[in-house]
Amino acid sequence: MTTRRQALQIGGLATLGLSLPELIDADDRHAPPRRQKHARSCILFFMEGGPAHIDLWDPKPSAPVEIRGKYKPISTSIPGLQISERLPHWAPIMKHLSLVRSVSHNIVDHNASSYYTVTGQSPLRAGQLIRRPSRDNFPPIGSVLAHLKPTRQPLPDFIHIPQRMFNCGSFIPGQLGGFLGFPFDPFITGDPSSGNFQVPGLQRHPRLSAQRLDQRRNLLSRIRRDGPLDTLPVTAEFQGQYQRAYDLITSPQARRAFQLEDEPVGVRTRYGAFAAGRDSGKLAHLGSSLLLARRLIEAGVRLVTVWAGRQVFDTHRGHYAELDNVIGPPLDRAFSALVEDLAERGLLDETLVVALGEFGRTPRLGQITSSAGATADGRDHWARCYSVLLGGGPIPAGQLFGASDTLGAYPARNPVTPGDIAATIYQAMGLDPQRRLRDPLNRPHTLAAGNPITPLLGG
Structure with a gap:
């Protein structure tokens, strides 16, 4: 289980200008065979x-x-x-x-x-x-x-x-x-x-353009990839969360819902x-x-x-x-x-x-x-x-x-x-x-x- 301290070590979504630090990075596991209508x-x-x-x-x-x-x-x-x-x-x-x-x-x-x-x-x-x-x-x-x-x-x-x-x-x-x-x-x-x-x-912060958001996201990816954080077991757990948080904040379809x-x-x-x-x-x-x-x-x-x-x-x-x-x-x-x-x-x-x-x-x-x-x-x-x-x-x-x-x-x-x-x-x-x-x-x-x-x- 990921602790909040580990989450902060990874840098969190604040680095991206996002405020969705707890979105789900669910992992696809062994779905049962479809034997009936679900x-x-x-x-x-x-x-x-x-x-x-x-x-x-x-x-x-x-x-x-x-x-x-x-x-x-x-x-x-x-x-x-x-x-x-x-x-x-x-x-x-x-x-x-x-x-x-x-x-x-x-x-x-x-x-x-x-x-x-x-x-x-x-x-x-x-x-x-x-x-x-x-x-x-x-x-x-x-x-x-x-x-x-x-x-x-x-x-x-x-x-x-x-x-x-x-x-x-x-x-x-x-x-x-x-x-x-x-x-x-x-x-x-x-x-x-x-x-x-x-x-x-x-909502994205009004002073944070889509271009700057992409720049921050790319910077965080480089830090995670090239630095010691990449060796933490918890890092893999957060990769999907970062992507989903980014998708949510930039998705017109999600906002429309x-x-x-x-x-x-x-x-x-x-x-x-x-x-x-x-x-x-x-x-x-x-x-x-x-x-x-x-x-x-x-x-x-x-x-x-x-x-x-x-x-x-x-x-x-x-x-x-x-x-x-x-x-x-x-x-x-x-x-x-x-x-x-x-x-x-x-x-x-x-x-x-x-x-x-x-x-x-x-x-x-x-x-x-x-x-x-x-x-x-x-x-x-x-x-x-x-x-x-x-x-x-x-x-x-x-x-x-x-x-x-x-x-x-x-x-x-x-x-x-x-x-x-x-x-x-x-x-x-x-x-x-x-x-x-x-x-x-x-x-x-x-x-x-x-x-x-x-x-x-x-x-």
């Missing part, structure tokens, strides 16, 4: 905080009111499948998705559960929960894909919108390259809904992009973020994570006020627009779309399961049973897998874990989840601590 790209929509499965995708109309809540079920484009009336625009898109209603684990800590979700690995180490980032951590799915299935194109293979996830004074673990090293950290875009959106480091203003007004309106004045608060960015994700995978990016925001779905109090006024409208509008847009453009066949949180919320209103508690009109953390949605690529459309019990508290059939979900994502992206990835101490690790959900892969 997705080319993935959009992972992470609803951090824990969305309420009963109030969104797993309604319980026959349960007592303190469990079923205020929303009524509505029919969807899948015969016999109902979801909550809070998501009316999701009803027609369900024919493109598969719904898993039986995801289960036992960890109700946001940070540790998020690590489990985005890496597919147990968040327990030496009996302690992994709550903070470390370079010893297992890399997230996006970093592994960038490492094992690089695209070799100017845009980074792993992009995160809009910013790194954080909670309780710390970044959430599992977002960075972990033991693969910081070259496999995601590229962070910033908030695309902000005024004057500019991607950090994408980030230009949401190129989208027709009708498309932006459909997503709710730039709708901060109408969609209040925490999810105001969502339309712009999901639209940017579509543009990036269209431009060839391997995996894009869209983070909803810090504990947007963490409704310990005022649960229905949050769903009615803050969460529901942009969630309903933006994600349904993404799925419809991908389907209409013919991108859904090659794009895996995943919508998930780190856990769900308590079946009973006012039920307390964590130190944060819950008021009478709130739902606390609940990991014993919740829902995840997948679609596109090899995922069969319109499928329901698993079921919760009558209260939405525990799986009634086909329980699966976050490790199984991660294994399914890897398999859908053309990687064997049982493949071994070696850490800097040469210890082997399987890509996911779980097994693919075979029915979700057409098996």
